[in-house]
Amino acid sequence: MTAIVENKPAYDGKELDLSGKSGARAFKNVLATVLIVAAFVIALIPLIWILWTVVSKGYHLLLSADWWSQSQRGVTVRREGGGAYHAIMGTLIMALITAVIAVPIAVLGAVYLVEYGKGTKAARAVSFMVDILTGVPSIVAALFIYAVWITIFGFNRVGFAVSLALVLLMLPVVLRSTEEMLKLVPDELREASYALGVPKWKTILKVVVPTAFGGIVTGVMLGLARVMGETAPLLILVGYSKNINLNPFDGFMGALPTMINQDRTELALQPAADRVWSAALTLILLVLALNLLARLVARFSTIKSK
Amino acid sequence: MAKRIEVSGLNVYYGDFKAVEDVSMTIEPRSVTAFIGPSGCGKSTYLRTLNRMHEVIPGARVEGKVLLDQQDLYATGVDPVAVRRVVGMVFQRPNPFPTMSIFDNVASGLKLNGVKDRKKLTEVVEASLKGANLWNEVKDRLDKPGAGLSGGQQQRLCIARAIAVEPEVILMDEPCSALDPISTLAIEDLIEKLKDKFTVVIVTHNMQQAARVSDQTAFFNLAATGKPGRLIEMAATKQIFSNPTEKATEDYITGRFG
Numbered sequence: 001m002t003a004i005v006e007n008k009p010a011y012d013g014k015e016l017d018l019s020g021k022s023g024a025r026a027f028k029n030v031l032a033t034v035l036i037v038a039a040f041v042i043a044l045i046p047l048i049w050i051l052w053t054v055v056s057k058g059y060h061l062l063l064s065a066d067w068w069s070q071s072q073r074g075v076t077v078r079r080e081g082g083g084a085y086h087a088i089m090g091t092l093i094m095a096l097i098t099a100v101i102a103v104p105i106a107v108l109g110a111v112y113l114v115e116y117g118k119g120t121k122a123a124r125a126v127s128f129m130v131d132i133l134t135g136v137p138s139i140v141a142a143l144f145i146y147a148v149w150i151t152i153f154g155f156n157r158v159g160f161a162v163s164l165a166l167v168l169l170m171l172p173v174v175l176r177s178t179e180e181m182l183k184l185v186p187d188e189l190r191e192a193s194y195a196l197g198v199p200k201w202k203t204i205l206k207v208v209v210p211t212a213f214g215g216i217v218t219g220v221m222l223g224l225a226r227v228m229g230e231t232a233p234l235l236i237l238v239g240y241s242k243n244i245n246l247n248p249f250d251g252f253m254g255a256l257p258t259m260i261n262q263d264r265t266e267l268a269l270q271p272a273a274d275r276v277w278s279a280a281l282t283l284i285l286l287v288l289a290l291n292l293l294a295r296l297v298a299r300f301s302t303i304k305s306k
Numbered sequence: 307m308a309k310r311i312e313v314s315g316l317n318v319y320y321g322d323f324k325a326v327e328d329v330s331m332t333i334e335p336r337s338v339t340a341f342i343g344p345s346g347c348g349k350s351t352y353l354r355t356l357n358r359m360h361e362v363i364p365g366a367r368v369e370g371k372v373l374l375d376q377q378d379l380y381a382t383g384v385d386p387v388a389v390r391r392v393v394g395m396v397f398q399r400p401n402p403f404p405t406m407s408i409f410d411n412v413a414s415g416l417k418l419n420g421v422k423d424r425k426k427l428t429e430v431v432e433a434s435l436k437g438a439n440l441w442n443e444v445k446d447r448l449d450k451p452g453a454g455l456s457g458g459q460q461q462r463l464c465i466a467r468a469i470a471v472e473p474e475v476i477l478m479d480e481p482c483s484a485l486d487p488i489s490t491l492a493i494e495d496l497i498e499k500l501k502d503k504f505t506v507v508i509v510t511h512n513m514q515q516a517a518r519v520s521d522q523t524a525f526f527n528l529a530a531t532g533k534p535g536r537l538i539e540m541a542a543t544k545q546i547f548s549n550p551t552e553k554a555t556e557d558y559i560t561g562r563f564g
Contacts, residue, residue: 196468198414198418
């Protein structure tokens with residue numbers, strides 16, 4: 001086998017240019033790098049600014065146990081004291097009801113679009129409607145529920161009505177993200193399951209959805225984060241109450257966005273201003289806590305890799 | 307286990323496009339049958355009609371008969387899900403379920419069809435992994451994810467998963483094309499072993515592989531791009547590779563085209 005290289009050709013003497021980047025290319029490279037880093041920093045500035053302002057102005061009220069256990073009952077704008085318990089619970093209760101209604105509809109809708117309806121007229125219609133719903137401003141959703149819940153059915157302004165309006169806002173967010181996650185599940189996995197004689201519905205339930213589970217949970221969290229900060233439906237569909245009310249079907253309810261709104265007009269007064277910043281920080285922390293919780297759920301629901 | 311497959315006058319369509327035309331053949335039980343032919347000649351498409359897997363693609367349909375020991379797979383009232391329980395399939399790229407452990411991957415066919423008896427599942431998983439020559443490599447880490455194995459191990463895991471449901475027939479669609487030579491050899495050894503119990507049909511681009519593992523070989527070809535693929539010749543592997551009847555077969559196996 002060593003004889004193969006007998007007629008080794010001579011070097012042709014031409015030297016190739018391997019010297020690398022030319023001046024113009026090096027300049028473009030630096031320019032692009034600077035632009036990209038600058039864009040990143042500019043995007044970061046408002047984020048850090050907001051976080052810094054909210055944390056530095058809002059943290060001290062959060063350190064007291066009262067903040068987490070008391071309501072604002074009987075506390076006027078000029079007085080210090082009281083807490084955000086009523087608003088935290090109100091926000092959580094309304095968000096929970098919203099999620100309980102919106103998530104099943106959104107996930108089942110996404111399953112229909114990806115697994116059953118693909119390419120059909122019905123699926124295109126649903127998809128189009130979801131796009132429209134995505135663009136509906138929160139105040140329009142709130143007024144729609146007002147028209148149905150209060151004008152037509154004659155019910156009162158209660159927390160549940162807010163949840164209904166929030167469903168309209170959460171549904172398209174969760175449906176779209178779930179749809180994207182289901183699309184990412186490779187067809188090979190579906191075929192592997194079919195080849196074992198597993199029916200389609202069971203394939204979706206036991207193979208497709210579990211594979212996409214982490215992504216679906218993230219989508220639900222994005223949706224929740226969006227609706228927990230919504231203010232218009234709260235203003236229109238339930239009055240702000242300084243008292244603790246845990247019943248979404250009766251009476252006004254506190255919520256963090258409306259608590260911020262309540263004291264917003266009195267920012268010249270220190271106790272009111274403090275409460276505004278603290279309520280804002282609490283809302284951010286609440287969303288963050290839910291996010292972490294969801295990540296834990298997603299992690300424990302899949303098996304650990306090595 | 308292991309049943310004879312008799313196909314007569316089979317045409318396969320994707321919408322209006324005829325992909326495979328007029329295939330008739332008999333596939334013997336407890337033997338390995340290889341399908342060879344150039345890319346796009348319809349051999350994978352045809353293979354997928356043997357367990358009605360092509361129906362997953364919208365618009366795909368079939369004319370003709372596929373008999374599994376005299377039962378027509380395309381008769382009215384036949385449930386494709388039931389067909390796939392008796393005709394299993396292994397795919398080109400290893401596709402273990404990423405959310406499941408090694409154990410659950412092998413047990414998935416039974417579990418998803420409602421078997422809950424832990425003892426039975428444990429027995430089947432062990433027997434199937436042994437049957438797929440994988441037991442010794444994974445017996446200490448059955449609870450680890452199947453996706454953490456090497457490509458060749460993953461493919462044997464998929465074979466274990468396919469034989470765990472005790473099918474009559476196993477279809478393999480280029481099972482080694484994503485694997486290195488050593489893993490390929492492991493799969494080929496396994497195919498040799500599988501034919502003791504199952505009817506095995508394998509699509510391959512590797513003619514040496516067809517010559518090594520199969521008892522019968524079928525050569526598919528198409529007249530031109532856009533024309534349907536046809537079965538050119540089917541015979542004992544030895545004959546196909548030493549003395550084929552058709553000129554096209556000879557040209558193909560000697561590498562003069564395709």
